[in-house]
Amino acid sequence: MLSEKSAETVRATLPAVGAAIGDITALFYPKMFAAHPELLRDLFNRGNQAAGTQRQALAGSIAAFATALVEHPEQRPDAMLERIAHKHASLGVTAPQYHIVHEHLFAAIVEVLGDAVTEEVAAAWDEVYWLMANALIAIENRLYAQHGVVHGDTWRPWEVTERIQETADVVTFRLRPADGKPLPAAKPGQYVSVRVELPDGARQIRQYSLTGSFAENETTRSITVKRVLPGADGPTDPAGEVSNRLHDHVQVGDVLDISAPYGDLVLRDTDKPLLLASAGIGCTPILAMLGHLAETDHRGPVTVVHGDRSPADHALRTDHRALAEKLQNGAAHFWYEQPEGSAPVDRAGVVDLSAIELPATDLEAYLCGPLPFMREVRAQLLALGVPASAIHYEVFGPDLWLAS
Template sequence: MLSELSAATVRATLPAVGAALGTITERFYAGLFAAHPELLDDLFNRGNQASGTQRQALAGSIAAFATHLLDHPEQRPDAMLHRIAHKHASLGVTPEQYGIVHEHLFAAIAEVLGDAVTPEVAAAWDEVYWLMANALIAVERRLREERGGHTWRSWEVVERVAETDDVATFRLRPADGGPVRDFLAGQYVSVRVALPDGARQIRQYSLSGAPGPELRQISVKRVHEDGAPDGEVSGHLHARVRVGDVLELSEPYGDLVLDAGPDTPLLLASAGIGVTPMTAMLAHLAGTGHRAPVTVVHGDRSPATHALRADHEAYAGKLPGAAVHFWYEQDAPAGTRSGLVDLTGVPVAPGTRAYLCGPLPFMRAIRTQLIDRGVAPADIHYEVFGPDLWLAGQAESV
């Protein structure tokens, strides 16, 4: 809970700080990497830095957390904190690194805002920072303890399958032959690779197969960005990794997991490579005999770009109460729909719990349509691949 004095100061300065957060985070990362270049190699994704998405995500999370403290002083934004904590834990963020971030973030704030940063203003925002940081540290510590600590484990590629021209599935088993920890459908792993220039980079990929005792399965889309660098890790996996090669994986993390009994109606909505966690969820539901209706919604450019389509249909076909709705912008075959996903005419059962994964415009549109159809906002869950930009608008609106 934010102290009364700090709350008044943060409320008065939030518009100015929020308006400057883009510049502040840019200066912050420049100072951080100048002092600690090893972090860009071991922790931060170079592509996200080049595109600016990491700066947007940081600015959005700070603004959203501060706004929540002011609007709901007796509550913590646990959903936001847990989503961030899962990502941090999978990357191996340590409590000590929060002190490093604090040093360079507040140096950037002072540099950008100048004399406006009085001792009172600095103290108030310092309180905001440590409320957020300490909450994350506590959640991340618990997550690591549940998994026996953070370690990078070597996994051997035992099968590689071309799903589409730009999506490949990699099936892996532990190189040490040891046991495999179970995971929850919808979770992801961090994958760390050594690139040809010697840098180590990390990317997170949803586990696209059913939870099982022996293997991990990830399905990776080769990332092509207009006006920004192509995805380094996805490009490396597609170009260089074959059967017999070894990758470093974290333990599974992620809070977009099925949390529903066998009689709860579900809606699983995805677009593009957002199909990966939904396929794992469908596999789990098929394997556990889910009884209630399951509505499967997916949008893609064409059937040829729809990764894991056979699994998508096969697992849904094993559920007696499943209805499948596919949309394609091009070459839509009989039995599917043309254009963008539109839930008009799609039955949504009372009490439905929804899970969304795909591009942000898609998820925002589906969320709005579901709320208009009577689905409670608390029952709509989502996953953002890469930095979470859902909150970025918070930084622009304060």
């Protein structure tokens, strides 16, 4: 890992770099996009850039990686690297783009920290960057090879065969390969990227979890898309520009550019008791996991937990409950902030694990939903004695867990 000399320098300068990393990333992105506008137009999420969440995620990942190098030099933070690499592969990131990032990131570091960036400091942090970058490139190359795609060329045309309005703001699109080739291998919990051309010519990319069946005889895949409302700047705000385009313009017969499946939050093959906890549209990877458990006649105990605004807002609610009840040892518990109809009174409000009985030992938990929800559920699980290594999560959008 880090050379001994660089480790000493990074350890000594980590507090200063960590304190300035927000300013560094805020300067880095405008510099890079000014030199390479195509990256913002066709690769980076313009909504996340406008909201600043991508800057927070980058800052958090760099700080976490550097901290891991100096505090645990004997091991590499593979879990974090795998998560980032899967996202990069779904976007079609290539090795030369890491050189572009390096150039503009280090220019921003020098501009923010000034004379503090001595030759020794620059060399040490350069080593940190390339340790992280080369590790990601290696993982991404492996992921591309697994799907048999040329590095970065992850896109295939898929035809929309069915459009299902799940709720007022959620639509499921059923898709089949338009090139007639077999479905790519996918695991329950994974996502695909969808590339959409927008009115201004930009080709923006978003990730959506695969839903529906993963059985070998399937000829289609499904994605379920929640409409994201524009942000503070109204219709011109880039937040939600892809989901709104999909909702308002994509119909049966249309063709979409879609990546191979990626994502490191996949259901492990285990007989241990499972907790599948979600909130909002975070139910989508959980539905895929539940479907797989039902198809494979899973015998172990499975506790399904979901929180939503109301039953009417709960996308795929009927499938969610039916799949849980199809399991030999499954139980579903839904909480609604605004209960109505058949929603039980004791499930009003937000998810509270103390209200249900969970297995005392060997529990494996999978979480997906808004970050505050996952942090709260994780805290409850840790308080119950569930080890952190048994709690797995998926973040939609930039991973801000490390940025907190």
